[in-house]
Amino acid sequence: MENDTGRVTEFVLLGFPIGRKEEILLSAVLLAMYILTLAGNLAILAIVPTSRQLHTPMYYFLCNVSVLDIFFTSVIIPQFISNLLSGDKTISFAGCITQCYFYFFLGTVEFFVFTSMSYDRYAAICTPLHYHTLMNGWVCTHMVLGCWLGGFLSVLFPTILISRLPYCRSNVIDHFFCDSGPLLELSCSDTRMIELMDFLLSSVVILCSLVLTIISYAYIISTILCIPTSTGRRKAFNTCSSHLTIISILCGITIFIYVKPSQKGTLGLQKIPAVLTAIVCPFLNPFIFTLRNDTVKGALKQCFVQLKDVVVHRVLQCQRGSVAVRKALHGKF
Template identity: 45%
Template sequence: MNFFNTYNNSTNSAGFILLGFPCSREIQILLFILFFIIYILTLLGNSSIICAVFWDQHLHNPMYILLANFSFLEIWYVTSTVPNMLVNFLSRTKTISFSGCFLQFYFFFSLGTTECFFLAVMAYDRYLAICQPLHYPTIMTRHLCTCLVVNCWVFGFLWFLVPIIFISQLSFCGSKVIDHFLCDPGPLLALTCTRAPLIEFTWTILSSLLLFIPFTYIMGTYALVLRAVLRVPSAVGRNKAFSTCGSHLAVVSLFYGSVMVMYVKPTSSHEAGTQKTVTLFYSVVTPFLNPLIYSLRNKKMKDALKKFLYAKN
């Protein structure tokens, strides 16, 4: 079975039309400029965190190594959608090939899945650091940290592999217009020649498991962290613990809050406007805000970024 190049009929070879954000040509150009700036700032922000972590010896510990890997993930996550969106703003045909659509589909959801796993691993790291500080160096070793990072990537790219393969084998009829700015399962399944309730149900189950299991784990972990922090007698110690955990919780809230709106219900049940708005938030806005959240709320990260920037000037 060929993964992304199996064309079920001659119409599939024509690809799809990504409608994007229908508006006047002038507004399209303004949107292009806006999202181009956001994209560049996202790349710069996340790249700065990666460089600061690897440049500053004080940040060579699991917490910041995970953060650097997370920033690397965010770079590719936003790159899976925004460049094509920018081309779409300037294009008059707004077409995307069948293979290009499913490649975007696969990488976007694989990277998003990897992000869910990374957020859970980062919560586990904070739990160990705060609730078991004496055992932290012996538990969270460099070897374990590396294994966790590798597993996040491997399971992230395997989670939706089979459903995406099956969706790519379906026949697509009609106008081939996807009322979205990316290839999403809801609009794609709506274009199939026949309904695929089993695939849609499977996708919903996998999405729900992916979201609720890590999210429940993160919330349970932070409940234990909160209990441990409240027992700290020093106000300075409590503030330091809240500072390191607050950044991660803010990112978790932004990401999971928006994603759960989309994928805990059947994928074809949302209106196009809701799909675009919510998807735009967790796929573009959240990766843009993450570097700001981590750098502004973390004193070590702010100091490392200052040293790195001053050293380059």
């Protein structure tokens, strides 16, 4: 649809070419994954502040990852589920640009935070005597603020340029959310400068994060191999394996999608990889970071024990109160 000035006022998100029954089934799966993603990340945000053994820089960064995953999935999944269930696959122009901006903003911040986590692991394993000096509260706070500010500024200007493009070819986006590549495909103006800018920004963010992480883990692995006991080596590897697994998956998929001069020739191949980065990875993050971490599992068990004690105490209080009320009533009558 276009308004009086010829500007597109809404887009149509085609999503996946599946039947109505499959759309309902997919929406149910997405809803379940969304609820589990929220529950897992909210559990981390609840456990870390209440468990003294988790008051370390690593879990401070992990809390930021959980916040990012909650926002990231909330930008994509509710709109996708709404489109699947209602059959109305339209999204307003403002909503589309907003979704595009927050998708790249939050994704960029997550890469920066994961890179900061790799430096934290390097400092903890390679320079343990200086760890608390290198990663004190002031440093961690400013690192996280730098991640959020860097993500906000790096994505802002390209998104403004995309929002000012004329869209006269069509308003149908062959994707399940408003990605930059499909949007640029619909514009009737020359988008080569924006495509080049996207390519350079993606390359800097993703490849620099990958290179810095590889350098950090090269030092980490060489240090771990020098640990004399197998128990010490296993413990050191366990603290890093979750982070390394997630960032390897993210970098591999995003390099395939975005680190190329133009995405127009491969738009049809990007939907499944985009599902992995936008939906599956945020869903897996809390489970990978908790199920493979003995410290978090111990803190989680402790929280359940404390919760059980609180519930039992409340139940006993209610029982005593009801007994007292019955005795009072019996005394009156």
